[in-house]
Amino acid sequence: MPPVTTGRADRxxxxxxxxxxxxxxxxxxxxxxxxxxVMGALSDPLRLRIVRTLLLEREEFDHPCGWFALDRPxxxxxxxxxxxxxxxxxxxxxxxxxxxxxxxxxxxEARFPGLVALVAAWTP
Amino acid sequence: MPPVTTGRADRxxxxxxxxxxxxxxxxxxxxxxxxxxVMGALSDPLRLRIVRTLLLEREEFDHPCGWFALDRPxxxxxxxxxxxxxxxxxxxxxxxxxxxxxxxxxxxEARFPGLVALVAAWTP
DNA sequence: TGCGCTGTACGAGAAAAGTCGAACCATGGT
DNA sequence: ACCATGGTTCGACTTTTCTCGTACAGCGCA
Numbered sequence: 001m002p003p004v005t006t007g008r009a010d011r012x013x014x015x016x017x018x019x020x021x022x023x024x025x026x027x028x029x030x031x032x033x034x035x036x037x038v039m040g041a042l043s044d045p046l047r048l049r050i051v052r053t054l055l056l057e058r059e060e061f062d063h064p065c066g067w068f069a070l071d072r073p074x075x076x077x078x079x080x081x082x083x084x085x086x087x088x089x090x091x092x093x094x095x096x097x098x099x100x101x102x103x104x105x106x107x108x109e110a111r112f113p114g115l116v117a118l119v120a121a122w123t124p
Numbered sequence: 125m126p127p128v129t130t131g132r133a134d135r136x137x138x139x140x141x142x143x144x145x146x147x148x149x150x151x152x153x154x155x156x157x158x159x160x161x162v163m164g165a166l167s168d169p170l171r172l173r174i175v176r177t178l179l180l181e182r183e184e185f186d187h188p189c190g191w192f193a194l195d196r197p198x199x200x201x202x203x204x205x206x207x208x209x210x211x212x213x214x215x216x217x218x219x220x221x222x223x224x225x226x227x228x229x230x231x232x233e234a235r236f237p238g239l240v241a242l243v244a245a246w247t248p
Numbered sequence: 249t250g251c252g253c254t255g256t257a258c259g260a261g262a263a264a265a266g267t268c269g270a271a272c273c274a275t276g277g278t
Numbered sequence: 279a280c281c282a283t284g285g286t287t288c289g290a291c292t293t294t295t296c297t298c299g300t301a302c303a304g305c306g307c308a
Contacts, residue, residue, distance in 0.1 A: 035166075035172065035242060035243075035246050036166070036167050036168060036169050036172055037167075039163045039164070039166045039167040039172075040163070040164070040167030042159075042160070042163045043160050043161075043163040043164035043167050044160060044296090045160050048159065048160055048163075072297080072298085073297080073298050073299075074254080074255065074256085074298095075255090075256080075257085075258095075297080075298060075299075075300090076296080076297055076298060077255090078255070078256060078257085079295095079296075079297080079298095080296090082256095083295095094255095096254090096304085096305065096306090097253070097254050097255075097304060097305045097306080098253085098254050098255075098305095099254080099255065099256090112242050113238065113241075113242075114237065114238025114239070114241065114242065115238070115239075115242060117237075117238065118159060118236050118237075118238065118239060119159075122159050168265095168266090196267080196268085197267080197268050197269075198268095198284080198285065198286085199267080199268060199269075199270090199285095199286080199287080199288090200266080200267055200268065201285090202285070202286060202287085203265090203266075203267080203268095204266090207265090207266095220274090220275070220276095220284095221273090221274060221275050221276085221283075221284060221285070222283085222284055222285070223284080223285065223286090249308100250307105250308095251306105251307090251308090252305105252306090252307090253304100253305085253306085253307105254303105254304090254305090255302105255303090255304095256301105256302080256303075256304105257300105257301085257302080257303100258299105258300090258301085258302100259298105259299095259300095260297100260298095260299095261296105261297090261298095262295105262296080262297080262298105263294105263295080263296070263297095264293105264294080264295070264296085265292100265293080265294070265295085266291105266292080266293070266294085267290100267291080267292075267293090268289105268290095268291090268292105269288105269289095269290095269291105270287105270288090270289095271286105271287085271288085272285100272286080272287080272288100273284105273285085273286075273287100274283100274284095274285095274286105275282100275283080275284095276281105276282090276283085277280100277281090277282085277283100278279105278280090278281090278282105
């Protein structure tokens with residue numbers, strides 16, 4: 001299976017599915033996304049790395065926070081994931097006890113075309 | 125009698141260069157541009173507005189700082205213009221006593237294609 | 249019932265960024 | 279010579295952000 005290419009928005013998986021994805025945690029609507037907020041969220045190397053990892057290595061859907069090899073305490077990770085979600089970069093769902101994240105590729109592409117590709121091309 | 129200024133003060137930099145423009149102030153090289161730094165510089169509404177204005181309303185080359193209608197004290201503007209220059213978003217040249225700025229469009233486009241367009245499309 | 253797991257909430261200290269006044273400098277005009 | 283212009287530097291203050299420890303909560307499982 002090919003690694004994801006970020007230039008295009010493939011299907012939007014936001015539909016309510018009968019087996020049911022958990023409802024996403026509160027997030028800004030597409031037309032409420034603000035460029036300065038997104039930029040601010042992506043102005044941190046750690047968060048940039050989170051998003052990039054999510055873009056390049058998502059095998060299926062989304063990953064729990066511990067998926068990434070981040071050597072920070074959990075409370076720090078919560079902080080950064082929340083910053084990304086507040087800015088509208090990430091969508092998070094509660095799967096039982098773990099919270100998984102995915103990049104809102106379609107939404108970002110709709111409002112800020114090309115931005116996702118920049119993050120995917122980023123090198124630490 | 126023409127008021128000949130003393131040649132003791134070697135302000136040679138003020139001379140207009142026939143073929144060229146004044147040398148830009150120190151700035152990061154193209155391949156030293158960092159996405160997180162650029163994002164950080166563009167995560168502020170005021171700076172976003174500066175860059176966007178520069179992109180959309182540049183009539184010729186570049187503009188002095190006071191060109192924009194920013195109701196901030198001068199020291200604040202210096203701060204923000206410097207932040208933009210440090211991140212590599214702006215290039216600044218000293219024209220005699222005034223300092224003019226232009227967006228490093230080509231450089232940004234080379235490293236982060238599409239980013240300039242996002243700023244140009246931004247709405248306050 | 250208790251343990252291990254994932255992750256949150258709160259709060260405090262540290263670090264970074266923004267804000268702005270005041271002093272200053274060089275230039276050009278009158 | 280003086281003043282206005284366009285801008286810098288410095289220092290102080292305020293605000294925001296980062297970092298992380300501690301405490302806690304829900305779920306699954308023996």
